[in-house]
Amino acid sequence: MTDAPEPVSDGTTGSTSRDSQSKPEPLPISTVSTLCTDVTDNVSRVIVGHDDAIEHVVVALLGRGHVLLDDVPGVGKTMLARSIATSVDCQFSRIQFTPDLLPSDVTGVNVFNQKSREFEFQPGPVFGNILLGDEINRAPPKTQSALLEAMEEKQVTVDGTTRSLPDPFTVIATQNAVDPDRTYELPFAERDRFMKKLRLGYPDPDEEAELLGRTVGNHPIESLESVTDRETVVRARETVANVRVEEPVREYATRLVGYTRDHAHIGASPRATISLLRAAQARAVIDGREYVVPDDLQTEAPVVLSHRIETAGRNTKSGDEIVADALERVPVEPP
Incomplete structure (x- = not known):
């Protein structure tokens, strides 16, 4: 479906082209x-x-x-x-x-x-x-x-x-x-x-009661309106892409990902490191900053890295636990 x-x-080959589009x-x-x-x-x-x-x-x-x-x-x-x-x-x-x-x-x-x-x-x-x-x-x-x-x-x-x-x-x-x-x-x-x-996850009782109050009758999704448009989202993405990621922050991200590789059957990939930094850039913008700080990486790491980790054996830690250990044990500053 x-x-x-x-x-x-x-209009020529049937394919679209981004090269012809202005940045x-x-x-x-x-x-x-x-x-x-x-x-x-x-x-x-x-x-x-x-x-x-x-x-x-x-x-x-x-x-x-x-x-x-x-x-x-x-x-x-x-x-x-x-x-x-x-x-x-x-x-x-x-x-x-x-x-x-x-x-x-x-x-x-x-x-x-x-x-x-x-x-x-x-x-x-x-x-x-x-x-x-x-x-x-x-x-x-x-x-x-x-x-x-x-x-x-x-x-x-x-x-x-x-x-x-x-x-x-x-x-x-x-x-x-x-x-x-x-x-x-x-x-x-x-x-x-x-x-x-x-x-x-499930909502708590108060949240579920509020949810029921909103959805009795017409569902709120039916009256939801947009607050921005596609062009603005594209420009906002460009803003995020321009956020500075200094070398010490990049090195910290590399050490976090490296920890997962040292403590799992399959650790997070280089693509995961890129995703972590891109998420951190967006997190910085939400906080009104034009540069990434270690806190941005620490906020994003659990949801960016955990699902990319594969463990072997019954007594090994889960991906979530390995990322939590990495955040606890990997120093922000190099030793």
């Missing part, structure tokens, strides 16, 4: 910081009691990353993705992952036009700004792999033709954590492409 927007074509003008730090607050507050009208998770998704959006939401059904994972897309007025598309879903259902397919006697490309739902991959682990690895090129290179290749994806492009995937016998494990290469893995 898919919902696909129309692609943007350059967006970055916004002031204070403007982006206020924008993040506005988006978070707007989404919190729908998602109750998860302000930290909302902020983490906003950080990933501005840091050019993707988010994996892993939790039990019914806690608001899908609604969070919809609320983010509505708040930033970006093209939202959705894929309901099922065991019979094909890669072409994700990327699109060339269809022969009887009138023109030519093949025409019919885009898949991946051609959107914010893509919700609902219950992504219900589809087999072959179908999941259709997202690998899109998530890493912001493009898809179908029948030898490469087409760029719209900017911004962010995947927010949900993962079914209840039916392990009816799901597939995400390939490590795919997990590594998610900047963050988040868990929402």
